[in-house]
Every structure is written in structure tokens, then in C-alpha cells.
Amino acid sequence: MSTPVRSAAPISPSTLTTLSVVGSINLDITATASRLPSPGETVGGAVLRQQPGGKGANQAVAAARLSGRSRMVGAVGQDDAGRTLLDAMAGAGVDIQDIARVDAATGTALVLVDSDGENQIVVCPGANGSVSLEGVAFAEDEAVLCQLEVDQDVVLETARRTKGFFVLNAAPAAPIIPELLERCDLVIVNETEYALIPALKNAPLVAVTYGGDGSAIFVHGERVAEAPAVKVTDIANTIGAGDAFCAALVLALGSGLEHSHALAVANAVGADAVRDSSSQPALKSLEHYIEATRPSDAALSADATR
Template identity: 35%
Template structure:
């Protein structure tokens, strides 16, 4: 069956350790646990969309190492179409993650095979893009690839979502016209807009800048404060469901994947936002990246605290 959601992006093996707090510069801490977990923003969002009801295809690259085999296998186990997940010579992408006792994390990413996902690779699998209803991109693969995919998605008349993570500065100006939904968190919205996002009011100011730049609609995720939805003529705040957080890793990815799956299923925009929020809230009650992502039945059964 044709894919409803296509994710173009990264696959990483997450090397996760927990410690009482995050280390300061030059400091060595004793950790309390360690695990290797399949991750990467692209793969996380693909898994989220699949578990939450969408038919999903992934376009990406893994290395010729053992991690690559595991990463591809993890997607296949979720019934995700991997015909466009290429194996390239060398190491897979990895993410080094430290999670503290307050559930905050610090992450260092090494691109590895993700850096070899070029526009020509995406073009080779154009038939996969053509089968999509929703196309999702992030910024853990080369920018040229992201730009190509956004433009191609627009040309095909698809709903195009960009989760600009990680972001260290403004996006290329020509990208905005191809983006239906731009979904940054507070720090990413700050980097993109130049407006320090530390309140609902500043989030509105940042969103207004991004709409003016040409983005179709903007959703700024604000963690426990919920999110801000913005369009050319509307601002709306969506409070976060109340849960007890254990680990915030992949919460943003779960929201993006859930939102995309809900749109592809025919939900309204507001319904899709709330659906993604519940999925993200459930994810923070569990440890890890992909292991924390809930199923459709989990979301349907959710009761907030």
C-alpha cells in the first residue's frame, strides 16, 4: 500500500547514560546506567508515525557496521518500508546522550552515514515521495538534502513538515515557501527568529517572525508549557497534558510523528495537535528514545494526571 508518511532524515544509535546531573566542562561524573538504543530524529519520527497509525516509509542512510544492521532492523520491526534506507561504507550515525535525575538531557551527535544522504539519493527514490501524503524533514542530514526534499515535496503537492533540529541559526530564506508546518522548540525558535523565546509572549513574537519569513504555519513546542500554534491570522496556545516526566528524550520527535500520522489519517489540524501532544506526554513517562514512543492504543487510553 502507498505510504502516507515519508520521513527523510537521520538514523542514529543512541549511547545513553544516566547520571545524577549533567557534567560541567572538564568534569567527570559517575553514571548510574548505560544502554544502546535505536534513535536519530528521522528514525524516531518514523517509528512514532508508524506506532500511531500511519503507513510509513523512511529515506536515509546507515553504515556498514553492526549499528547499521540494528538500526535498519528496528525500523523493519515497526513495519516501516525501508527500501530507501541505503547501506553506505563506514560508520553509522551515533548520539551520545546524558540524562539527569530531573529528566533533562545533553546530546552530542556524530553524523556518520547520515552525512552521506545527498539530494541524489532522495531523487533516486522519488517514487517513494510521490506515494506520500505527508513528508517530514529535520536537520541531522546535509542541508542541501533538506532543501531539495522540501522543494520537491511542495512541487508534488504534499504536506511538508520541517522540524528544524538541531538549529544554530536562521534557515535559508528560500526554504520557507516550501514548508507547510515549521515545528521548532524554544531554543530552535530562538535560533531561527533571533527572538529569545522564554515565555508565551516571546514565542508569539518569534512565530510572527517565522510566518513573515514565509512559513505556512508554525508550531513552537514549549515542553511542560504546551505549545503555540501560529498562522498568518491566528495564535492559539495548547496546554500540555499533565504527566510525571521520567525522560524527555524523543518527546519532540514523538509529537512530530504523531502530528503527521494524525494529519495523514484525516484529523483536523487542532485534533492532530492534541493527538501529538498526548503521544509526546506519554513518551516522557518512559525512558529512552524509540522505546518510549507510545502506540495508538496507548494514546486512545490516555487519562491525564
């Protein structure tokens, strides 16, 4: 029996009440140096810091800071790092009731960052390998966002259980289970991931980021909307920018924005994220970004005459 293909229509603002994220939670141990080392090379003079991270947690925190609420489904260890990460998410406004504490070390990411914000990352999944949906339910008025830093079978089960709008941030790039792709209402990737996952060329709705060249939305491979990047000269860290973009795009679409405006909102949020050294950057409200990127009357008139 074939899997029913889900609708790729935009989220209705009258039905979306919250964003739930199912995914990874990590402690980021970051060394910032003047440049990244070559294989076998040692670079001295770095600055070490520890901070909350993980693509799932980053997205949940970004959503909470933008909208005032979000929910995280994941797992951390029984260690001090797990408690620290739970406290950080709760402090940002994330509902943490569906985060399990398991008998495994909390996930850890070893991050190297250079003076331009470029990075190299090694992830030790730890407790993220124990993420479970036991006891978790999703309502019809929820958008659900996943990534590929937890077991893809868990992501697939999340998609099957989602009654509302299901979004996959297909990162890091990996072959996607066909049924999972069929169940996606929206897939979000960067240009490298888009090239590495050929099946996305036929997906109903895909958002692609192009760094300094902005972002675009494709419907069944046809480019239907785009928005330019926001120029940033004071880059501090690029790690959390993609995650902030993902949360912002889903929330912007859920606010009823058309595709180009939603992309512009997400680009603006991503630009603010790279100015912050944290993987879970401070952000303004979603309404601020919506107003800041709202097309002018002159621009709308020009578009209407084309």
C-alpha cells in the same frame, strides 16, 4: 524567478496515505546519571545503554507505531550498528527500502541524561552525511517530514520533490535557506528554536512546543490555536518526545482534525513518550489519542457560546 509559495492548508484525510521521513539515523549511546556534569567534572555511578535513535528514525518509528506504516529515507554504515538500526526500524513497521548502506560509520549520538530526564547530546553524523535522494520518489498522497540533522541541501531537494504535504522540523536550530522555508507547508519547532529563527515569524504555518506550557499554532505570526500540556510526573527520558510530537501532529492533521485537537493529540503522544526510557518509545494507536483528547460536548457548547 521567485519560488512559488506552497499552500499551508491542512492535509486532506482523503489524500494522505502515508508519512515518509527523510533524515538522520543514529545509534544512541546513553549514560544515565543522578545529574549532568559541569565542565571538567566527572560524575560516577551512571548506567550505560545503547539504543536506536536519530531524529529522523525516531519520527519514522513513532509514525509507524501510531499509524501502522511509515517510510524512512536515510543512510547507515556497513557496520553492525547499521544492521541493528535497520532491524529495529523494520521491526517497528517502518519501510526501510530507501535507506542506503554506505562506506562510513553509522551515525552515533553520545547522550547524557540526569534523573529528571534532562539531557546533553553530542552527535557524530557519520553515514548521515551521505543521505541521498537517488532513486527516491514521493507521491501526491504522501506527507514528507524532514529535520536539520542532515545536509540542508538534501532537505531542500526533498522539499522540491515533494508533491504532497511538506513538513520541516527545524531542529537543531540553524539558519534556513529562504527557498526551503518558502516550500514548507508546516514548520515544527520548540520555543527556543522559534526564537532563534526569526524568519519563522512570517511563515504561513508554524507549530511551537512550550514544554510544560503546551503547544500552539501560528499563521503568519498570529497565534490561532493552542493546547495545554499533559502533566507528567514520572519522566524517564525527554529525548524522543519532540520527535513523537512531530509525527503525531502531522498524522493528526492528516486525519482531518482541526488545529487545537491536532495539537492536543500530539501533546498526549509526547507525554507518553517522556514516560518511556527509549528514544523510540512504545506508543498507542493514533485513534486512541484522538479519542482520548476529543473535546466533550459540553466543551464544544461552551466554545460555541463565546
